[in-house]
Amino acid sequence: MKVLVGLGSCGIAAGGNKVLQVLEEEVKNSGINLEIKKVGCIGLCYLEPIVEVIDGEGKKTTYVRVTPEVMKGIFKEHILNNKVVENNVISGEDIEYLTGQKRIALRNCGIINPESIDEYIESGGYKALEKVLKDMSPERVIEEMKISGLRGRGGAGFPTWFKWNAARQAPGSPKYVVCNADEGDPGAFMDRSILEGDPHSVIEGMAIAGYAIGAEQGYIYVRAEYPLAIKRLQIALKQAKEKGFLGKNLFGTDFSFEIKIKAGAGAFVCGEETALIASLEGERGMPRLKPPFPAQKGYLGKPTNINNVETFANVPWIILNGGSAFAKIGTEKSKGTKVFALAGKIKKGGLVEVPMGISLREVIFNIGGGIKGDRKIKAVQLGGPSGGCIPEALLDTPVDYESIVKTGAIMGSGGMIVMDETTCMVDMARYFLAFTQKESCGKCTHCRIGTKRMLEILERITSGNGKEGDIEKLEELALNVKEGSLCGLGQTAPNPVLTTLKYFRDEYEAHIYDKKCPAKQCKALITFIVEAEKCKSCGLCARKCPVNAIEGEKGKPYKIIPEKCVKCGTCIQVCRFNAIRVE
């Protein structure tokens, strides 16, 4: 019998380590022989902690929302007495979350122990590297990538083979392979999950890229905020070296490859290639003009190929299954699958990998289970601070690079934040602008000052001081920032504003002219009122109010004193009679 415990960051955050501890104690106390496997994230973040029991015949039972108490029960009933604990078994509806997906980049996540190279090898790992080194020329590898149609998963969607080829053709040596694991979009955690759940797939992908372009040194530039991913990468690199998958003369050929980890220090702009290179060199992460592209002049001025984590994770699969198998999935121009981090006002938030071409609606409703509390969906945000909000009316847009760009958003690295009718779109634009304004490196004037001025206008609008002409000013500034910025950060920073202006202009107008926030979110534009006829004068709201802004006495409806109210919403949350209204 085998037990798998999900210990990705989300599993640990939900209490996975405590569950593991209980299980280990029980096993020790009972003296039975049981294999406990620590696995990465399977993507069902909303059901964590997850424990899977695989019995002697290979039958798998998945338990969800496992607390230490539940774990004790599972141990007593299922592990010792072979009786399934029905209460915590995953429901049929939740299984659909997994069956609607097509897993390539995530093929091993949540299935193998990321700290065991043997399990990676058992699942076909490092066979692709062996294949390219023994049977394929570097040109043939690049050709296979071309057939696959794989495009960069970091957001811009540049064809991977083209970058590899450019780096191969570029004169100069040594050459470098860099893995961009500086996943900075707030609300995106695809790369982290891959690094935590299947680090060897990225290492293997990088080694294959190294062979294809003629590089012997690789760097993984990973966010310092991902300590678990760094730890698992370090373990994986050590194991790969011991087994001879990294180092000198791999598989008896004359190809050698090493990888080093460089921890980033927290700067969103370092996701941009040239800024990342500057940071690798120990400088401030400031972008420079392209060309020359990193493929010509990259790290230390040498030809450098930079790909994203998910891109590398796809590579071994493509080599083993053939480029054409990959190209069969997806649309004409966007091949294969894409991983998304589903979050926001969605019922089943987590990590999903779907074939390109599937509609946004299918992802949100068929896989994600729809909106929390069955409210109405308003928009979905793709591409983080560089992306945009796609309204409900366009939810049938297929997931492919070109179709999404047409809406004004971008595919991005894979953050998919769902918003319902209680999300204010002006506030959303303000939120993203505040982010990019803070993260602007300051090199280009338009980005440094333009985003600041845009943010000031948005802050003015959301605080009820919007003026006539503000929308036009925003549009003008947006254009200037887009055109006057050197790198992707500045060029895309206005996207959240432009898309919300395009699809939700009425919300801006309501804020400015009517001084109203239709989503009832902007504090300055709303008031909280107790509906006298519904109030049972239980006094709960008054006791819970953090600023003592609610007064009343038994038998009479309570009242909110507007001057004291900080609009925190606590009273709404605690009222059992739905008696508090926002206007």
Next chain:
Amino acid sequence: MKCNNCEEQGLEKRFKDDEVDLSVLKEALKDYRESRNNLITALQIAQEIYGYLPRKALYFIAEEMKVKPAKVFGVATFYTQFRLKPIGKHLILLCQGTACHVNGSEFILSALCDELKIEEGETTEDGLFTLQNVACLGCCSLAPVMMIDGEAYGKLTPDKAKEIIREIYSKEKV
């Protein structure tokens, strides 16, 4: 002409000048001092040792790696990971990711500020807590989330957040 803003944010205010034992740092930098490409790594090591970047350590790194102090200060202030002042005993990281934002992280922030009597980025007078906003902790399905000393607390409400602080505080008192 004197710039008020510059004076306010002058080195004296932004950096802290503690007496620190630099020999530990010297030893730790042994493998990194040769190449200036390792400047960020060197700063990370220094922060690991002292918990923040004391001004003396910054000058020391400049000397060891043969780069100008201005460059070391420039890099140290560019990246959000680097702290120029010591932090409290417990570090509270409040997630400001998109999922947390739409799920009401700002109310958690005001609850925490209210409970701790500090603003974001500050440390309580007793040196117990430092409150810091972070871009995204990546546990979006548990939004809103905060992390204290590496442990994540999810599905927060203002009340729950205050409760958690009080609990840690009461343990400290014992």
